[in-house]
Amino acid sequence: MIKVEIRxxxxxxxxxEILKGIDCDIETGEVVCVIGxxxxxxxxxxxxxxxxxxxTSGTIKVDGHLMDENAKNIDELREDVGMVxxxxxxxxxxxxxxNITIAPILRKKMDRPTAEATAHELLTRVGLxxxxxxxxxxxxxxxxxxxxxxxALAMKPGLMLFDEPTSALDPEMVGEVLDVMKxxxxxxxxxxxxxxxxGFARQVADRVLFIDGGVIAEEGTxxxxxxxxxxxxxxxxxxxxxxxx
Amino acid sequence: xxxxxxxxxxxxxxxxxxxxxxxxxxxxxxxAMVIGIVASLMGMSSVxxxxxxxxxxxxxxxxxxxxxQGYFIYFGLTGVLGIRxxxxxxxxxxxxxxAGGYMSEIFRGGIQAVDPGQTEAARSLxxxxxxxxxxxxxxxxxxxxxxxxxxxxxxxxxxxxxxxVLGLAELTKMGSQIIARTFRSFEVWIMVGILYFxxxxxxTVLARIVERKVSLD
Numbered sequence: 001m002i003k004v005e006i007r008x009x010x011x012x013x014x015x016x017e018i019l020k021g022i023d024c025d026i027e028t029g030e031v032v033c034v035i036g037x038x039x040x041x042x043x044x045x046x047x048x049x050x051x052x053x054x055x056t057s058g059t060i061k062v063d064g065h066l067m068d069e070n071a072k073n074i075d076e077l078r079e080d081v082g083m084v085x086x087x088x089x090x091x092x093x094x095x096x097x098x099n100i101t102i103a104p105i106l107r108k109k110m111d112r113p114t115a116e117a118t119a120h121e122l123l124t125r126v127g128l129x130x131x132x133x134x135x136x137x138x139x140x141x142x143x144x145x146x147x148x149x150x151x152a153l154a155m156k157p158g159l160m161l162f163d164e165p166t167s168a169l170d171p172e173m174v175g176e177v178l179d180v181m182k183x184x185x186x187x188x189x190x191x192x193x194x195x196x197x198x199g200f201a202r203q204v205a206d207r208v209l210f211i212d213g214g215v216i217a218e219e220g221t222x223x224x225x226x227x228x229x230x231x232x233x234x235x236x237x238x239x240x241x242x243x244x245x
Numbered sequence: 246x247x248x249x250x251x252x253x254x255x256x257x258x259x260x261x262x263x264x265x266x267x268x269x270x271x272x273x274x275x276x277a278m279v280i281g282i283v284a285s286l287m288g289m290s291s292v293x294x295x296x297x298x299x300x301x302x303x304x305x306x307x308x309x310x311x312x313x314q315g316y317f318i319y320f321g322l323t324g325v326l327g328i329r330x331x332x333x334x335x336x337x338x339x340x341x342x343x344a345g346g347y348m349s350e351i352f353r354g355g356i357q358a359v360d361p362g363q364t365e366a367a368r369s370l371x372x373x374x375x376x377x378x379x380x381x382x383x384x385x386x387x388x389x390x391x392x393x394x395x396x397x398x399x400x401x402x403x404x405x406x407x408x409x410v411l412g413l414a415e416l417t418k419m420g421s422q423i424i425a426r427t428f429r430s431f432e433v434w435i436m437v438g439i440l441y442f443x444x445x446x447x448x449t450v451l452a453r454i455v456e457r458k459v460s461l462d
Contacts, residue, residue, distance in 0.1 A: 052365050079371030089366035092461045093384045102380065103370035137461060148366075155370060 003028045003159055003190045004049060009058035011044050018044045020214035021058070026192060028158070031185045033201035033222075034194045036211035037237055042194045045211060046161050049192065050081040062159060079107055082152030086164040088144040090136040090151070096123070097132040100151045107155070115154075122150040126180050142173030146180055153184075160184065162193040198241060202226050210234050248432055255423050255436065262419030263440055269333070269415060270402040273340035277401065280341060281348025288353050299349065306346030311407050315339040319411045336408040344401040351397060355390035356382060388459055395452040399445050406441075416440060 004026040011019040018041045026032055034042045047053040049060055054069040061067065065077050091099050100119035104110040110118075123129050126146040136144060145165055152160060162181065166174040178200050185191055185204045195201055201208055201222060208225040210218040210233075218225065218234045229235045246254070288299035306314075319335035322328075330338075359382050367377040406417035414422070420437040424430050 050369055052369065075368075075371050075373045078369060081369070083366070083369035085362060085366060087360075087362050089360070089362040091363065091366070091381055093388070103372060106376055106380070107371045135461075151370070161369075 001028045002026070003030070003063065004192075005059075005061040005064075006049075007059045009045070009048060009060065010056045011041075011048060011053055012056045017056075018214055019048070019055075022211075022214075022216055024209065024216065026159075026190065028190055029188045030206045031189075031191045031193070031204055032207050032209060033205035034192065034209045034211055035196070035198070035201060035225075035237075036209075036217075040211045041214045042211045043163050046163050046192060046194050049159075049161055050078050050083055052083075075107070079103075079155050080158050082155060082157035082160040084145065084148050084152055084160070084162045084165045086167050088136075088141070088148045088168070090144055090148055092136050094136075095132070096128070096134050096136065096139070096147050099136065099147060100154045103151070104154050118154060119150070122153055123147075125153075125183075126150050127176070140173060141169045142176045145169065145173075145177045149177075149180055149184075159190045159192070162191065162195070164194050164196065166195070166197055196241070198226065198238075210237065212237070246427075246429075251427065251429055251432055252436055255427075255433065258419045258423055259416065259436065259440060262414060262416035263444075265333075265413060265415040266402070266405050266417075267444070269336055269340065269405045269408065269413070270398075273337050273405075274344060274398055274401055276337065276341035277344035277348055277397075280345025281352050284345060284349030285352035285356065288349060289356065303346050303350060306343055311339065311343050311404055312410065314343055315408050315411055332411040332413050336405070336411055336413055340401055340404060340408060343404070344397055347397050347400075348394065351390055351393045352386065354393070355386035358389050359385045385461075388461060391452065391456050391459075395449060398448060402445060402448070403441060 002025050004024070006022055006024045009019055009022040010017065022045060034045065036042050044053055048055050049062070049067065051060075051067045051069050051074060059066060062077060062081060065073075067077060068074065071077065090096075091102070094102065097116060097119050100122060101110075101112065101115040104115045104118065105112060120129065120132060123132055126149055128143060128146055128150070131139065131143065131147070136147070139147065149165075165181070166177050169177065174197065178197060181191070181193070181200070182204055193201070193205070203222075205222050207219060208222050209216050210225060210231075212233050218229065218231050225234065226238065229238055284299050284302060287295040288303075290296055315336065318339050319330070319332060323330060323335070363381050363385065364377055367381045368374075372380065405415055409415050409418040416437060420433050424433050427433070
């Protein structure tokens with residue numbers, strides 16, 4: 001079943017065209033990793049999927065529903081699309097528990113005890129069962145990001161977007177976040193992950209998109225993309241990334 | 246008559262003046278907060294007319310002296326419109342419009358200082374625009390605004406002395422009345438100054454406690 005259908009997606013900021021026509025289908029349960037040089041448009045691509053950026057032209061459908069900033073039901077549509085940000089974006093004035101329960105209580109009209117029980121469950125799943133009452137400022141980067149994942153999961157989304165979720169982390173904390181994401185992938189979550197973690201992409205992705213210059217320059221299974229890159233651009237990119245690590 | 250004898254003798258009048266100063270300040274600041282919130286929301290509205298109204302309002306408040314604003318409302322406006330209002334009402338209108346104009350800029354700055362990532366995270370969870378504004382942005386903006394708002398409170402409390410020209414017997418006016426009877430300018434202005442100072446000082450101490458309590462760092 002197709003979860004996300006993207007057709008001829010263009011996005012410009014002022015004069016500058018960032019996305020120059022992207023077509024892509026994402027199946028339910030699929031894990032898609034998006035790689036590419038910085039400034040290539042990968043984050044913009046991801047942010048268009050839940051309409052944090054309104055496409056300049058082209059369409060994005062999630063479960064057949066058009067994602068449009070001006071759609072009346074855009075808030076509802078976004079409830080089904082969880083997002084995890086590079087900078088975590090936890091709500092600093094709310095406890096970990098309240099960060100996780102605020103959306104289910106406000107949007108799904110869940111009563112507080114149920115929402116809190118779900119939140120405790122989710123925190124246990126991401127290995128932070130003892131942090132419910134902590135404030136975000138007291139957490140490490142890795143812990144913050146795991147709370148952010150729990151917060152997104154609390155809405156029981158059918159699709160999760162990850163925007164470079166480990167790029168702002170100290171190296172020793174990257175593993176704990178990737179482990180949570182791996183578990184999610186195994187459980188069958190549909191995921192789109194913009195990442196620089198080639199090891200993760202190789203191990204977890206069903207499909208890898210290489211975005212360069214605002215288009216999908218190459219795509220395939222991890223084995224195809226990492227093992228037998230066809231285009232010179234991808235070869236060059238992989239070489240540069242491998243040399244850096 | 247020594248300093249303390251003068252002080253003791255003048256205290257009842259000082260307290261009456263102080264009471265009026267505090268009433269003027271309190272009522273004006275309460276209204277100014279509401280004006281400030283509404284005006285700042287208008288300033289950030291997507292409706293161009295609202296933004297234009299806010300810009301004009303703030304420009305007028307910032308561009309003219311409070312004394313002129315007070316005179317205009319109490320003498321100018323009442324004359325032209327043929328209405329009557331007490332000096333207290335006129336003073337409250339002038340002070341609350343004046344402080345409201347500055348507050349609107351403080352609030353706008355505070356709201357715009359909240360990390361855009363906060364709005365994105367809230368919207369990505371499905372929160373509506375207004376839920377995002379009231380649950381996520383405003384609580385953080387208030388924390389950012391506290392020092393500037395308290396600053397404006399201090400300014401407005403002291404600005405009530407300017408409004409005394411409308412004939413309000415607040416603290417400063419009481420001071421000059423006492424001097425008219427005793428000719429003790431030096432001592433009386435020191436006393437008046439100290440009384441203002443005490444009020445402002447208590448307010449800032451209180452504000453610092455609140456600030457520390459709600460701090461996110």
